[in-house]
Amino acid sequence: MAKIRKDSERETPELSTSSLPDIIFMFLFFFMAVTTMKEITFKVRVSAPSASEVQKLDNKSLTRYVYVGKPMDQYAKLFGSETRIQLGDAFADLGELESFVVNERSAMNEDDQNLMTVSIKADKDTKMGIVNDIKQSLRRAYALKIVYTANKTVVAAQ
Amino acid sequence: MGKKRKISEINSSSMADIAFLLLIFFLVTTSMNTSTGLSRRLPAPLPPGMKVPPVDINKRNIFIVKINSQNQLLVQGEEMNVKDLRAKAKEFIKNEANDPSLPVKTMVNIPLIGQIEITKDHVISLQNDVDTQYQAYIEVQNELVAAYNELRNEIANEKFGKNFVDLDEKQSDAVQDVYPQKISEAEPKNYGGVKDGQN
Numbered sequence: 001m002a003k004i005r006k007d008s009e010r011e012t013p014e015l016s017t018s019s020l021p022d023i024i025f026m027f028l029f030f031f032m033a034v035t036t037m038k039e040i041t042f043k044v045r046v047s048a049p050s051a052s053e054v055q056k057l058d059n060k061s062l063t064r065y066v067y068v069g070k071p072m073d074q075y076a077k078l079f080g081s082e083t084r085i086q087l088g089d090a091f092a093d094l095g096e097l098e099s100f101v102v103n104e105r106s107a108m109n110e111d112d113q114n115l116m117t118v119s120i121k122a123d124k125d126t127k128m129g130i131v132n133d134i135k136q137s138l139r140r141a142y143a144l145k146i147v148y149t150a151n152k153t154v155v156a157a158q
Numbered sequence: 159m160g161k162k163r164k165i166s167e168i169n170s171s172s173m174a175d176i177a178f179l180l181l182i183f184f185l186v187t188t189s190m191n192t193s194t195g196l197s198r199r200l201p202a203p204l205p206p207g208m209k210v211p212p213v214d215i216n217k218r219n220i221f222i223v224k225i226n227s228q229n230q231l232l233v234q235g236e237e238m239n240v241k242d243l244r245a246k247a248k249e250f251i252k253n254e255a256n257d258p259s260l261p262v263k264t265m266v267n268i269p270l271i272g273q274i275e276i277t278k279d280h281v282i283s284l285q286n287d288v289d290t291q292y293q294a295y296i297e298v299q300n301e302l303v304a305a306y307n308e309l310r311n312e313i314a315n316e317k318f319g320k321n322f323v324d325l326d327e328k329q330s331d332a333v334q335d336v337y338p339q340k341i342s343e344a345e346p347k348n349y350g351g352v353k354d355g356q357n
Contacts, residue, residue: 017174024177028184035188049293051300053307054194063193119195122292128225129288131295135343139203147195150296 036060044069044086049124051150062115063147064104066097066134069123083126085134094133101141121149196299198343219261221250221282225298227289240297247305251337253277270332271317282341302341309337 046069057063067086071079075091085092087100105113118138122131138146223243224232231238233246253260261277268274282302286295310322310333318329325333 021173028181031184049296053303124293126292128286128290144200147197149195
């Protein structure tokens with residue numbers, strides 16, 4: 001080793017990049033810790049309403065999502081511009097919601113089944129009519145724990 | 159010398175590239191946003207064929223909030239701005255002066271807090287129209303939850319000197335017993351004939 005050093009004695013030694021992987025790995029772990037896997041690809045446009053009293057959802061694995069909104073532009077031709085429901089990766093009719101919830105629940109661990117939460121992610125311009133219908137079918141499916149997804153508003157109402 | 163060359167170190171210059179690749183993969187497939195929301199519990203479904211049971215509740219115990227298709231509020235028969243709802247709801251839930259038009263107060267004994275008069279049987283009934291905007295509905299829900307949270311904070315500060323969220327489990331249960339959250343989302347009604355502009 002000493003010999004090598006002797007040979008390569010230079011005035012401006014190269015910048016050592018040996019710590020670069022470590023730095024990148026650090027980044028990687030940071031991102032793995034703070035982010036979550038994307039649930040689905042959105043086919044409906046959802047911009048959640050805002051509220052100040054929101055709570056964090058604690059258990060993602062026990063949460064199933066129902067998306068409600070107008071179809072994205074690329075689907076507008078096929079599915080029109082009326083508010084639609086999305087379950088998983090596909091558009092769904094209201095009638096499919098009940099069986100979707102029942103199927104998802106029976107796929108769960110038995111201990112977790114009654115802890116299942118259904119999160120309603122609806123666009124803020126959605127009419128309540130469709131949300132009511134969703135609530136009624138969730139009741140029929142005995143999925144009684146629901147969450148209305150909302151973003152936190154920073155300014156508190158005075 | 160020859161032997162030393164054989165066990166040369168593994169070239170790790172591509173390590174950074176591999177790590178970068180992984181990093182970019184995670185950046186693409188994950189999302190940062192944590193989901194937040196207002197959690198609610200729906201009532202159990204009615205057995206088929208059964209009608210909605212008539213509400214057997216003392217009229218003074220019920221606080222009716224209606225939202226129409228124009229997102230206007232009718233609170234206890236009065237038109238109201240969303241901003242004023244919180245104060246009104248707090249007044250109703252607390253009934254500080256034992257007003258006969260506000261919910262009945264009953265004396266209960268709650269562990270850690272002791273004897274206290276609470277409005278045990280109050281119900282906030284939230285009714286909405288089919289055309290109500292979701293944002294308006296969430297705003298109203300939010301104000302009602304805020305009313306409860308403020309009241310809970312008040313009592314938590316008074317009894318334990320802490321905010322509600324900082325209480326331990328037993329204390330938090332006690333506070334929740336004082337102000338149980340009772341927001342009922344009524345069975346939807348079909349106001350078939352109601353058109354825009356007819357209030």
